[in-house]
Amino acid sequence: MNLFTDIRARVLEAIEAMQAAGDLPEGLETAAVTVEPPRDALHGDMATNAAMVLAKPAGKKPRDIAEALAARLASDDRITSAEVAGPGFLNLRLADGLWHGVVRAALANGTDYGRSQLGQGQRINVEYVSANPTGPLHVGHTRGAVFGDALASLLAYSGYDVTREYYINDGGAQVDVLARSVYLRYLEALGQEVAFEDGTYPGDYLKPVGGALAKKKGDAWVGQPESVWLDELRTYATEAMMDLIRDDLAALGVSMDVFFSEKSLYGTGRIEEALKTLKEKGLIYEGVLEPPKGKLPEDWEPRQQTLFRSTEHGDDTDRPVMKSDGSWTYFAPDIAYHYDKISRGFDALIDVFGADHGGYVKRMKAAVSALSDGKVPLDIKLTQLVRLFKNGEPFKMSKRAGTFVTLRDVVDQVGPDVTRFVMLTRKNDAPLDFDFDKVLEQTRENPVFYVQYAHARACSVLRKAEAAGIDVSDGALGAADLSGLAHQAELAVARKLAEWPRLVETAARTHEPHRVAFYLYDLASEFHALWNRGNDEPALRFLQEDAPATSQAKIALVRAVAVVISAGLGILGVTPANEMR
RNA sequence: GCACCCAUAGCUCAGCUGGAUAGAGCGUCGCCCUCCGAAGGCGAAGGCCUCAGGUUCGAAUCCUGAUGGGUGCGCCA
Numbered sequence: 001m002n003l004f005t006d007i008r009a010r011v012l013e014a015i016e017a018m019q020a021a022g023d024l025p026e027g028l029e030t031a032a033v034t035v036e037p038p039r040d041a042l043h044g045d046m047a048t049n050a051a052m053v054l055a056k057p058a059g060k061k062p063r064d065i066a067e068a069l070a071a072r073l074a075s076d077d078r079i080t081s082a083e084v085a086g087p088g089f090l091n092l093r094l095a096d097g098l099w100h101g102v103v104r105a106a107l108a109n110g111t112d113y114g115r116s117q118l119g120q121g122q123r124i125n126v127e128y129v130s131a132n133p134t135g136p137l138h139v140g141h142t143r144g145a146v147f148g149d150a151l152a153s154l155l156a157y158s159g160y161d162v163t164r165e166y167y168i169n170d171g172g173a174q175v176d177v178l179a180r181s182v183y184l185r186y187l188e189a190l191g192q193e194v195a196f197e198d199g200t201y202p203g204d205y206l207k208p209v210g211g212a213l214a215k216k217k218g219d220a221w222v223g224q225p226e227s228v229w230l231d232e233l234r235t236y237a238t239e240a241m242m243d244l245i246r247d248d249l250a251a252l253g254v255s256m257d258v259f260f261s262e263k264s265l266y267g268t269g270r271i272e273e274a275l276k277t278l279k280e281k282g283l284i285y286e287g288v289l290e291p292p293k294g295k296l297p298e299d300w301e302p303r304q305q306t307l308f309r310s311t312e313h314g315d316d317t318d319r320p321v322m323k324s325d326g327s328w329t330y331f332a333p334d335i336a337y338h339y340d341k342i343s344r345g346f347d348a349l350i351d352v353f354g355a356d357h358g359g360y361v362k363r364m365k366a367a368v369s370a371l372s373d374g375k376v377p378l379d380i381k382l383t384q385l386v387r388l389f390k391n392g393e394p395f396k397m398s399k400r401a402g403t404f405v406t407l408r409d410v411v412d413q414v415g416p417d418v419t420r421f422v423m424l425t426r427k428n429d430a431p432l433d434f435d436f437d438k439v440l441e442q443t444r445e446n447p448v449f450y451v452q453y454a455h456a457r458a459c460s461v462l463r464k465a466e467a468a469g470i471d472v473s474d475g476a477l478g479a480a481d482l483s484g485l486a487h488q489a490e491l492a493v494a495r496k497l498a499e500w501p502r503l504v505e506t507a508a509r510t511h512e513p514h515r516v517a518f519y520l521y522d523l524a525s526e527f528h529a530l531w532n533r534g535n536d537e538p539a540l541r542f543l544q545e546d547a548p549a550t551s552q553a554k555i556a557l558v559r560a561v562a563v564v565i566s567a568g569l570g571i572l573g574v575t576p577a578n579e580m581r
Numbered sequence: 582g583c584a585c586c587c588a589u590a591g592c593u594c595a596g597c598u599g600g601a602u603a604g605a606g607c608g609u610c611g612c613c614c615u616c617c618g619a620a621g622g623c624g625a626a627g628g629c630c631u632c633a634g635g636u637u638c639g640a641a642u643c644c645u646g647a648u649g650g651g652u653g654c655g656c657c658a
Contacts, residue, residue: 032599039601049600052638062638086601087638132658172658262658289655293582303655316584316654323656330658358585359653382586384651426594429586431651433593442620445593445606453620464617499597506597518595518605525605532622535614543617580620 001105001113002501003098004046008035010079011048014072023068024058037499044083044091045495051088062088099494100482106497106560107478111567114500118508119160125341126152128352129249129256130167133241134178136205137248137407139386140354143432145407146423146573147383148352149254150513153571158508163346164257170238171262171333177201178241179233183221185210190219209240248407253416253573265336271328274339274371275321283309283370289318308335313366334360335367342372349378350511355429358382379511383428389435414439417574421448424517424572442580447521451565452577454524457531458562459578461542465555470548477556484553489530489540493557496526500564504571513572520568527561 011033018024033054038047051066058065063084070082070090081093106113128148131141149164156162181201184194189211196202213236221229242259249255265271278284288302306322308331321332341349349368353360361380368378388395388405395405410419413436422439425447426432442449466472485491500519507515534541542554566576 034600036597036600039596039603043601047601052600055638089601091601169658174658292654300655305655307655320655325656327656329656334658355586355652357653361585382652384586430594431587444621447606449620450606453618457618457621461617503597510598512598514595515597519597521595521605528621529623531617532613532619535616535619535622538616541617580618 001102001109002116002505003094003102003498004035004037004502007046007078007092007094008033008048010076011035011050011069011073014069015050015054017072018068024054024060024065028054028057030054036502037495038089038091041492041495043085043089044081045094046092048090048092049088051084051090055088066090096483096486096491099491099498100485102494102498103482103485103556103560104478106563107474107556110474110563111570113563114504114567115157115159116501116505116508117159118505119155119158121159121161122347123161123163123345124155124348124350125163125165125344125346126155126350126352127165127167127341128152129245129254130169131245132169132174133238133245134174134201135203135241136244139388139405139407139410139434140383142252142407142410142419143383143386143423144352144354145249145252145254146420147381147428147513149252150420150424150516150572151350151352151381151511153573154504154508154513154516157571158504160508164255165341166256166259167337168238168242168259168261168263170234171266172330175234175238176230178237179230180226182206182209182213182233182237182240183229186213186217187222189214190222192222205244209237212240251411251416252407252419260337260340262333262337265333265340266328270340271332271336274336275332277339278308278335278367278370281370283312284321285309287318289320308363308367308370310363310366310370313369315362315366319363331363334364335371338364338368338378339371342368342376346376349376351378351380353380353382355382355384381428381511384431386423386432386434389433389438391437392435395436410434410436417452418448420573421451421517421569424514427512427514447517448574449580450528451520451524451569453580454527455562455565455569455576456578456580458527458558458565461558462555462562465543465551468543468551470551470555472555472559474559477552477559480552480556481549482553482556484547484550485557487540489533490554490557493523493526493530493561496523497560497564500567516568516571520565523561523564523568 012030015024015030019026033048033050035046035048038044051062051069054065055062066084066088070084073079073082073092078095078098079092080095083091085091126148129137129141129145131137137145152162152164177199178201181196184196184200185206188194275284285307286304287307288304289307291300303324305320305324307318308321310319311317319331320329321335323329338349351364364380365378368376418439422434423432438446439448444450462472503515503519507513530540542551542558544551544554569576
């Protein structure tokens with residue numbers, strides 16, 4: 001149930017009636033007609049731009065159209081007033097019963113109130129994290145993981161058939177480095193002195209992997225050349241790292257539907273197949289790239305390479321898919337991977353990358369556009385840097401100083417709920433400050449606490465009401481007489497609840513889950529305000545002595561707030577708190 | 582040199598993908614607990630939405646250019 005689309009439908013009905021009556025010409029385009037909350041609540045409950053949008057094509061003055069529209073809408077008993085304002089806005093005030101309907105809808109549908117069919121069951125693939133399997137996830141990955149996961153949930157809530165996917169970069173040279181590093185830890189576990197030179201991973205997290213290997217293999221690989229152990233160790237080490245990463249993700253509450261291995265693309269003809277598809281479209285050629293303008297790399301020299309004509313699909317320059325020595329560039333398996341996603345029948349793709357991958361956006365979009373003949377849209381969301389703070393002081397990450405901050409460090413210190421919420425209180429394309437101390441503060445400036453507190457307060461009222469003998473089951477509250485819910489302060493909260501389905505749709509359409517977090521903060525603010533007004537105006541207290549029917553109406557509103565907060569937090573992957581301690 | 586992202590109150594940031602007098606938190610100043618949790622609430626002050634053009638009924642939002650910051654730029658995935 002979305003009150004805004006209901007009223008918009010009513011407005012369009014009135015426009016059709018005006019056309020039938022000859023007040024407006026036939027065949028007008030009404031797609032641009034919107035019904036939205038006015039910026040200033042004093043203007044009314046909803047505003048439509050219909051008259052201004054239609055004025056030009058209809059050849060009439062906006063205010064004249066608005067007047068005529070107002071007359072027709074005013075006859076609807078759901079609309080208590082329709083006033084023309086400004087250049088041709090039509091401000092509508094709605095009957096209290098509609099706001100009561102919002103409360104009832106929230107109680108009847110529970111956390112499904114707000115669910116939409118925007119996606120119409122379209123299959124959409126969200127790829128995120130996709131960190132190299134060479135170590136534990138760090139803070140940067142954490143933001144991508146939280147963002148991707150919340151986006152996926154948001155899309156699922158909006159009627160898409162979502163697949164959450166992780167691309168394992170297990171095909172490149174970094175896996176050899178990993179295998180050699182594990183080999184050193186293996187030797188170490190067997191009592192040898194080892195040195196970690198440049199080009200190896202010295203992290204402690206490989207110690208248990210080397211230890212386990214020593215148990216499994218004994219000294220069979222000691223003193224043996226790489227040719228004996230490298231292949232097997234690559235697989236072994238990668239699997240160990242993926243176990244580690246899966247555990248990290250689980251600690252954050254993230255679970256993937258698909259882990260896709262880059263390695264599975266090599267030696268199976270799948271890269272060749274993807275490139276053949278591009279070649280058939282005339283997009284693959286042998287050539288020499290122009291040198292980049294400005295300062296050249298020291299060792300620059302023209303080289304003959306196999307290139308993808310990505311400029312045909314919006315890129316700035318063509319991109320190499322094969323190195324001069326005949327091996328694939330990293331881009332080739334990426335093309336094959338996205339070709340695979342397209343082949344699996346997804347209607348749309350989303351990639352979540354770190355900001356340092358901004359340079360690959362155009363070429364990746366070009367590849368998907370070429371491979372799908374422009375039929376499968378690819379949206380790439382970049383998550384900006386996370387800056388760490390402790391007590392307001394910048395906190396520099398350094399592997400050497402041992403202050404390398406992992407996902408685990410963050411989750412262990414502040415918990416998954418706080419981590420997730422905080423990471424979503426900023427747009428993905430804005431840098432994020434994460435202060436280990438501030439995110440745990442219990443004050444209004446900490447949105448996590450503020451929203452959780454609102455939910456806990458609502459639960460507290462429900463408990464008290466129940467203790468007072470009021471039936472607070474959703475069924476009873478939904479069936480209650482809500483006429484006791486008539487004060488503007490109370491209806492203001494219901495108005496906010498009415499925006500929820502609309503908010504979900506815009507957030508889903510723009511792929512911006514942070515909007516949910518900000519909405520919840522606003523809703524919490526409305527609720528806290530109403531709560532406190534009870535201090536000055538006893539009539540606004542939720543529990544009314546000796547007036548169980550009135551109390552029940554007010555409790556219904558409280559419960560509806562709790563339901564929507566719970567639904568919103570659910571999308572963000574945060575557990576609502578029933579009480580604060 | 583080129584591409585992408587960003588620029589909104591003293592600070593940190595929203596702004597519903599073109600709507601009315603641009604919002605919130607922090608900070609500053611002034612209020613509200615014999616009362617469901619004051620871990621909260623109410624109010625005041627604070628703005629050339631970086632700048633200059635353009636598009637139109639209407640621009641913080643779209644386009645062009647400039648300035649300032651971030652990221653990246655052919656055998657590293």
